[in-house]
Structure formats: structure tokens, C-alpha cells
Amino acid sequence: MKTLIQSIRLTLVLTALLCIIYPVFISFASKLSKGKGGGETISVNGKVVGYAAIGQKFDQPKYFWSRPSAVGYNAAGSAGSNKGPSNPDYLKEVSNRIDTLLKYNPGIKRSDIPADLVTASGSGLDPDISPDAARVQVKRVAAIRKLDEQKVAALVKSHTEEPMFGPAKVNVLKLNVALDELR
The missing domain is CATH 1.20.5 (Single alpha-helices involved in coiled-coils or other helix-helix interfaces)
Structure with a gap:
């Protein structure tokens, strides 16, 4: 008792x-916190265009592309694909992503493509890419927007975050919003 x-x-x-x-x-x-508990929002002209911590799909050539998502960037269904690196479907998916990158970025070689541009994150909602993944896309974005390549590269560098722990990263939404504001 x-x-x-x-x-x-x-x-x-x-x-x-x-x-x-x-x-x-x-x-x-x-x-x-920054977002008062609701998450940090990114606004353009007073209109919220997204959350800084949730990845969004950018696949137009004039923008920097996001990391692929296994859940279609649906925050309600956050998850990885659960396909192993030897799964034929997964390998075909990654190969298709590589082919698309090579098609839209003709100046790069297959070996230059960072893994985070062709593989989804564990959550499927990663808002960041590596600085290398952003730099690989600079030439395409600059050419399509008729901007100086150095100016676009400087924009990438200014949006590269160096956390105290972990690798450097570039928030794709913040970078693309800044890109739209470039003149």
C-alpha cells in the first residue's frame, strides 16, 4: 500500500x-523569440511569403532551388522517403534530379553537384542549402536575370549563415526574397 x-x-x-x-x-x-512563438515569418511588402524554418519549393530557373522534399514541402506530413541508398526507385529519382540540374546549369559537371541539391532531408522540409549548393546555381540565376555574376555571388555570400555549431548554410527563401529585391 x-x-x-x-x-x-x-x-x-x-x-x-x-x-x-x-x-x-x-x-x-x-x-x-523572434516570431513570438509562431515561427519567424518572411514578409514582402507586408505580405507573409513563408516561414524561415520551413522549406518551400523553388523550381523556376530564375530562383535558387531548394533542397528536394520527400513530402512535397507539406509541413503536415514531415518525413523522409524511407528509401535506402540502394533502392532502385530512389536512385532513379536522384539521377533525374541530377539530370535536371545539369540541363539548367550547363556549366557544371556532375561531380560539382552537392548532395543536398539532389537528396531530400530527413524531415523533407529543410529550408537551407549548403553554400556550395547556392554557388553552383549563381551562373544560371545571374544569366536568366541579366545580373552581374559577381553581384549574385556576393548576395549568396551575404546570406551565408555560419552557426556556432554545424556547417554553414543558406536559407533559400531569404536568399530568393533578397534576389527579387536586387536591381
Whole structure:
């Protein structure tokens, strides 16, 4: 009986702590973040065009392309493809992505293509690409928009984030919004 009472007390204490106190604390702490707990939104002319932390599909040649998504960029269905690197369907999909990149970026070689431009992330919603993935696309974007290549390369460099931990990254939505503002 003593053990049962201790178990009930522990359950009540942990329920209060983990189901009430902790969520309330996190909710208040989130209000101090950039997006006030709703996520950082990116706006153009007062209209929200997306969230900084959720990948979006960019496949027009005049834009920097996003990392592929196994879920069609649907945040409600965040997931990877669960296809292994030896799966024939997966290999065909990656090969098709490589062919598309080579078609729209004729100046690059197959070996120059970074993996993050042809493989989906584990969540399927990665908003970032590597700086190499952005640099590979500079020539195409500059040519289509009739912009100086150095100016577009400088834009990529200015949008490259160097986190304290982990690799450098470029947020595709932020980069494309800045690209549209370039003159």
C-alpha cells in the first residue's frame, strides 16, 4: 500500500510538472523569440511569403532551388522517403534530379553537384542549402536575370549563415526574397 501511495504522489507531481508547469514556461519563453512563438515569418511588402524554418519549393530557373522534399514541402506530413541508398526507385529519382540540374546549369559537371541539391532531408522540409549548393546555381540565376555574376555571388555570400555549431548554410527563401529585391 505504501508503494502505491508513493507511486500516485509521484505521478501527480510529474503530471503537474510536465503537463502544466513546463508547457506554461515554454509558452512564455517562446514569446521572447523572434516570431513570438509562431515561427519567424518572411514578409514582402507586408505580405507573409513563408516561414524561415520551413522549406518551400523553388523550381523556376530564375530562383535558387531548394533542397528536394520527400513530402512535397507539406509541413503536415514531415518525413523522409524511407528509401535506402540502394533502392532502385530512389536512385532513379536522384539521377533525374541530377539530370535536371545539369540541363539548367550547363556549366557544371556532375561531380560539382552537392548532395543536398539532389537528396531530400530527413524531415523533407529543410529550408537551407549548403553554400556550395547556392554557388553552383549563381551562373544560371545571374544569366536568366541579366545580373552581374559577381553581384549574385556576393548576395549568396551575404546570406551565408555560419552557426556556432554545424556547417554553414543558406536559407533559400531569404536568399530568393533578397534576389527579387536586387536591381
